[in-house]
Amino acid sequence: MPSYPYVLLSAAVSLDGYLDDTGPDRLLLSSPADFDRVDEVRASVDAILIGAGTIRADNPRLLVNSAERRAARKADGKPEYPLKVTVSASGELDPTANFWHTGGEKIVYTTERGAERLRRVPVAADVVALGSDLDWRGLLRHLREARGVERLMVEGGGTIHTQLLQQGLADEVQLVLAPLFVGDPKAPRLFGPGEYQGGRLRLLETRRIEDVVLMRYEPTAPGAGVLPSAADRRWLALACELAAECPPSGTAFSVGAVVVAADGTELARGHSREGGDPVVHAEEAALAKIAPGDPRVTSATVYTSLEPCTRRASRPVPCARLILAAGVRRVVTAWREPDTFVAGADGSGLLAGEGVDVVVLPEYEARAKAPNSHLLP
Ligand SMILES: NC(=O)c1ccc[n+]([C@@H]2O[C@H](COP(=O)([O-])OP(=O)(O)OC[C@H]3O[C@@H](n4cnc5c(N)ncnc54)[C@H](OP(=O)(O)O)[C@@H]3O)[C@@H](O)[C@H]2O)c1
Numbered sequence: 001m002p003s004y005p006y007v008l009l010s011a012a013v014s015l016d017g018y019l020d021d022t023g024p025d026r027l028l029l030s031s032p033a034d035f036d037r038v039d040e041v042r043a044s045v046d047a048i049l050i051g052a053g054t055i056r057a058d059n060p061r062l063l064v065n066s067a068e069r070r071a072a073r074k075a076d077g078k079p080e081y082p083l084k085v086t087v088s089a090s091g092e093l094d095p096t097a098n099f100w101h102t103g104g105e106k107i108v109y110t111t112e113r114g115a116e117r118l119r120r121v122p123v124a125a126d127v128v129a130l131g132s133d134l135d136w137r138g139l140l141r142h143l144r145e146a147r148g149v150e151r152l153m154v155e156g157g158g159t160i161h162t163q164l165l166q167q168g169l170a171d172e173v174q175l176v177l178a179p180l181f182v183g184d185p186k187a188p189r190l191f192g193p194g195e196y197q198g199g200r201l202r203l204l205e206t207r208r209i210e211d212v213v214l215m216r217y218e219p220t221a222p223g224a225g226v227l228p229s230a231a232d233r234r235w236l237a238l239a240c241e242l243a244a245e246c247p248p249s250g251t252a253f254s255v256g257a258v259v260v261a262a263d264g265t266e267l268a269r270g271h272s273r274e275g276g277d278p279v280v281h282a283e284e285a286a287l288a289k290i291a292p293g294d295p296r297v298t299s300a301t302v303y304t305s306l307e308p309c310t311r312r313a314s315r316p317v318p319c320a321r322l323i324l325a326a327g328v329r330r331v332v333t334a335w336r337e338p339d340t341f342v343a344g345a346d347g348s349g350l351l352a353g354e355g356v357d358v359v360v361l362p363e364y365e366a367r368a369k370a371p372n373s374h375l376l377p
Pocket of ligand 1: 010011020027029051052053054055057088089090133155159161
């Protein structure tokens, strides 16, 4: 399963939800102190991405402006400036734009058609063609695997933010609300129409910065099918944290589980041996807390640090069967069961064989194993 960078969407909007006005100059929405905060966030990431529309509209430099922050990056063994990234399907990019002539390395993700145009009118950047259409997962995978990007800041515009949020690829939204109005329906909006997650995002922080307010949100909705969303990773991380809360045992694994509705609402959580029950399993404990017949379960996702069991001595029904009986159709796990107690257990295979979408995210395996290290060779 591919691993992506942490994706942070950053934007400032007017009180009526616009990113800019329609005038020739960029509308300054943030306050000076907030521009400095943005500079700090830029200094903390490996790459910054903007859409070709923002290059055309604003002609930004997209730099870390503080010399101290650049020096600190170098002292940490990082490049002085984060990698600058843009996306363009058309490849119609102005080679004289500031983006190409300031800062450090640059990369353009484009289509075959765009790459053809960029061969004729080149820009000072690496050009990566991702096929006939641009696939965001392919782009994120390339940034992580080919360029080592672990944290990506996306600074707009609205077209880009909308796609990343709707495709469940944003880990965090940093939104600044500026106390002014645009009032022009032709001005660009932060988020366009389309299908977003159904429920509420989680509020992480609010911060007053002069006359603007920073709000940080996390999307919460599970992914669809076998495609992981950014929120899937966080829920699985929570399951791994719950595993660490289990009463210790020399004869059973410590596992954590969370059941999450399709709109991102947590339905229940559990961990091994919770509540004084010496043999209860994490998925069993979590599912038992959901009212029978709760209609949200059939579209829910079960996150479990270790794949659901297929055979157990302690109780008649293993967790994979409990999950099927509950009607759950999607399971995300970090760790395939080793042969420690049961040879050849294959909970993922059993569930997939029954049509359940099973997603294994091995980047969480070490966290899932940590509370079980005494049981492993
Ligand atoms: N207030 C803020 O925080 C903030 C931040 C950034 C931008 N802005 C404002 O936002 C406005 C620009 O926003 P925008 O929505 O017009 O432009 P944008 O999101 O910056 O860029 C859109 C362009 O990116 C490329 N693109 C987008 N999705 C793609 C995909 N899936 N595959 C391939 N290419 C893709 C296309 O380029 P091609 O056309 O070349 O194919 C598309 O035209 C400006 O007014 C700017 O001032 C405000």
